[in-house]
Amino acid sequence: MPTYYKTIDSPIGFLILCSDEKSLLSISFDGEVLDPGFEFPEIMSDAHQQLNEYFSGKRHNFDLALHPQGTDFQHKVWEQVALVKYGSTRSYVEIARDLGSENFSRAVGMANGRNPLPIVIPCHRIIGNNGKLTGYAGGLDRKRWLLIHELNHAENSGEIKFDNNL
Numbered sequence: 001m002p003t004y005y006k007t008i009d010s011p012i013g014f015l016i017l018c019s020d021e022k023s024l025l026s027i028s029f030d031g032e033v034l035d036p037g038f039e040f041p042e043i044m045s046d047a048h049q050q051l052n053e054y055f056s057g058k059r060h061n062f063d064l065a066l067h068p069q070g071t072d073f074q075h076k077v078w079e080q081v082a083l084v085k086y087g088s089t090r091s092y093v094e095i096a097r098d099l100g101s102e103n104f105s106r107a108v109g110m111a112n113g114r115n116p117l118p119i120v121i122p123c124h125r126i127i128g129n130n131g132k133l134t135g136y137a138g139g140l141d142r143k144r145w146l147l148i149h150e151l152n153h154a155e156n157s158g159e160i161k162f163d164n165n166l
Contacts, residue, residue: 001021002020002021003019004018004019004020004040004041004044005017006019006040006044006048008052010051010055011149012029012138012142013029013142014029015029015051016028017044017048019040019043020067021041022067023043024064024065025068026116027117027118027120029118029138029139029142030138043064047120050062050063051119051120057153060085060086060087060153060154061086062120064120066120066121068115068116068117068121071111073111074111074114076099077095077099077108078111078115078117078121078123080095080098080099081112081122081126084122084126087150087151087153087154089125089127090125090126091126091127091128092106092109092112092126092128092134093129095112095126096108109135112126112135113137119146122146124136124138124142125147
């Protein structure tokens with residue numbers, strides 16, 4: 001099955017979307033601007049539209065076919081991360097507890113860092129137990145931007161609690 005790449009501009013820089021014919025596979029930061037000069041599958045148009053709606057504050061949940069590649073444990077972490085509501089944060093330890101043990105918190109952090117679909121699987125909503133912004137593939141400035149963006153657009157933003165100082 002062919003793989004497609006599309007560059008989109010966003011308030012946090014260029015994003016490279018990758019898909020197959022039916023599912024979004026990954027979103028990457030800071031990639032090269034690509035102009036493949038061919039038609040994209042519908043999933044690319046849907047992803048582009050939904051990301052634009054997210055960045056404008058109109059979309060709080062994504063409705064896309066996703067096919068992230070990862071281990072069984074990574075998929076379990078990403079499933080938990082996907083449950084964190086727009087305008088909310090959770091800690092790595094809380095996700096680890098949901099998976100059965102606080103001892104998993106480091107493994108949760110590693111899996112979160114390997115999330116191939118940032119923003120859509122909202123790994124930016126996962127923070128340190130002390131409220132600190134830690135680790136984000138797109139950089140902590142993007143993580144902070146995304147959290148503040150959600151704080152400004154959430155109906156009940158009292159659930160976002162993080163230390164805005166690096």
